[in-house]
Amino acid sequence: MNTYSSESTTIPYSTFLEEQQQQIKNWLQKEYRDRPHGVSPEVIKKILSKKPLSVSIPKQYGGRGGCIRESMGLLSTTAYESLPLSLLLGINMFLFLQPVAKYADKDIQKSVFKNFLESSHMGGLMLTEPDYGSDALNLKTSHSYGNNGYHIKGMKHWQGPTGLADYWLVASRKRLPSGELAADIDFFISDGNQAEQGIEVQEYYDNLGLFMIPYGLNKIDIVVPERQKLTSKGTGIKMMLDILHNSRLQFPGMAMGFLKRILDEAIQHCTQRKVGGKSLHLYDNIQYQLAKLQYAYTLCSAMCTRSCKISGMDKNASPHGLEANSMKALITDLMQESAQILLQLNGSKGFRFSSKAGMSILDSRPFQIFEGPNELLYNQIAETALREMKFRKILNVFEYLSQAPRTGKASGFFKNELDFTLYAEVPQRKMILLGKMIAKVVASEYLMELNNLGYNSQLIESAQSLLHVELAKVACAYHPPKLGQFTVDYQENSNWLSFP
Incomplete structure (x- = not known):
């Protein structure tokens, strides 16, 4: 018989989520008045005492069952109020509780889950080392x-x-x-x-x-x-890939609430702010900036939907490297870009430590680095594609992507940009750009799938259009007339004061 269950683990999910959001909002508002630079461990323990982490604990141990949709919904709801707190919950859920539920001894599971539910314990993953960060x-x-x-x-x-x-x-x-x-x-x-x-x-x-x-x-x-x-x-390396890929596939959950908050803050500011006698949001360039925020929000929605289908406690994510890397890299780039847009829209008001815009830039920037720097992940995406192209003796990028499982449907949108041939070894900087292009094609398929579910077609159409623009920019960078070169002895004849 289950001895750890409580009201928070048995009530309907909608009620659970609403109560979690309200208590998080109340505690954080109270705490930030006195500690703008952080939240005390005591407050974190109080938040955990309401059992938010029960979403990642199996039902037989008193949790809500480990449903990936519930977990990502909690991350999103939390990130709307606090991205750092959402990350803290995500670390516990996907880098500790989920691996324990999948790979740990049953008696150990029982003890660990009991302490998480009854004593607000926390966990994490120790992987990174001082001299071997991404290696x-x-x-x-x-x-x-x-x-x-x-x-x-x-x-x-x-x-x-x-x-x-x-x-x-x-x-x-x-x-x-x-x-x-x-x-x-x-x-x-x-x-x-x-x-x-x-x-x-x-x-x-x-x-x-x-x-x-x-x-x-x-x-x-x-x-x-x-x-x-x-x-x-399997091997320990495959276990590690399952853990890391599952974690990367949950990044859209954290990003979802963060991007929605950014969008809401931007709309509120731009509709209330008047410049030159009219509302700020009526200016063409401002509308374009807001459209980019909506693009990030819509694309993230599509990623969340896809992630719920291929990740979770009952699924092995080790084969999903392409999608895990694409989601993590692309959505975290959009998080930082969206934060920069909000800061620019807020003007001097955003350039304050207490500003949501300013803190969003600081808090979202590390997301592009941890669990694999985005440049490394884009490079890995390109390496995987090149290996398959060589194996199948395909040299044309568009031809390859039009036949690949996760890009075949969407690649037609980008034929003009992707219709080029790889003849020789590709420089690393171009590998990263190639990886970015492939990630965007993967994302386009997510939008197509979301559209088929009945999602707001206007948002989908706008997002596909902006995604095409962004991919075209990367394609232009991939084919420059001449690559810039780094010069070691840059100081030779380069001091402007020496020239009249």
């Missing part, structure tokens, strides 16, 4: 097996919430008898409630934005029982 396959944290369990040693940094999480998923590589590290990656649950599993925080970082979430440098020297190792039918 996860070469991480140096290692483990060896002994009588008491697995002894894990290493350094990790930029994990949220450093110092606040009760549990961590720690990525590590097995140390072989030769002293070398195994190629595969293993994951272990570290329970900070146990003395021998406590992780030492050596430094807290002064992060630029996302003040609610503490980040820092962590020293790992722990011993965990054998049953706290995650297990799967």
Whole structure:
């Protein structure tokens, strides 16, 4: 019999979501009056006491069942009030609770989920290392097996919430008898409630934005029982890809509420502000800026719909690298661009620390960096495409995309921009641009699918038009008359004061 259920885990979802939004709004408004640079851990615990994370806990353990639609809806609702808080919930849901539900020992699941529901515990993922940021396959944290369990040693940094999480998923590589590290990656649950599993925080970082979430440098020297190792039918690397891809596929959930808030703030400001005797929103260029915000909102809606179909607790996301990378990179670029538009529309009013526009720029910027810098993800998209093109002996980009599963329907919209041939090795900067173009074609298919569901056709048409404009810009950058070159000795004959 379930002993952890409560009203928040059994009430209708619409009621649950409304109550979560109201209590988050109330606590944050009260807290920000005294702490504009962040929210105290005590307030975070109070928010968690209302069991928002129950959406990512299976029903047999007292949660709401792990429905991906409910989880993304919660992220969106939270991000409308606070993007950092939405990220904090997302870290717990998709980088800890979901992997535990899929890969952890049943007894460990029972204990962890009980503590999350009854004691407002938190968790996170320790993957990134000081010297191997995006190079996860070469991480140096290692483990060896002994009588008491697995002894894990290493350094990790930029994990949220450093110092606040009760549990961590720690990525590590097995140390072989030769002293070398195994190629595969293993994951272990570290329970900070146990003395021998406590992780030492050596430094807290002064992060630029996302003040609610503490980040820092962590020293790992722990011993965990054998049953706290995650297990799967495949390799550890495939498990890692499932975890990361599932997480990246949830980025539109966080972006959804953020972009809606940006759009609402912009519309309110531009309809109330008068310049030259008329409302600001009546000016042509302002309408174009607002249209771009609506484009981001609409595209994000399409991504959320698609993500609910291919990700979740019951699905393996490791094969969905193209879509996971496309969603994460494209939507986080749009988050930053939208924040910049709102700041520009607000003028000097937006250039204040307390401004929603100003804070949105700071808080959304890291989204383009963590869980894979966007340039790296675009490059990976292009690399995947090039490998398939070579295997199928296709040189023309449009020909390839018109036959690929996730771009075949939409590629026709962009034939003029994509109808070019790849003959030689592609420079890295062009690989990134190629990846951006492919990601936009993937996104166009999402819009087509959303339109078929009966979504606002006017918003879809406008979004497709602006998406075409953005892809054309990237295509122009891909085919410049001559690439700019970096000069090491740039100071030679370059001091303007030397020229009369």
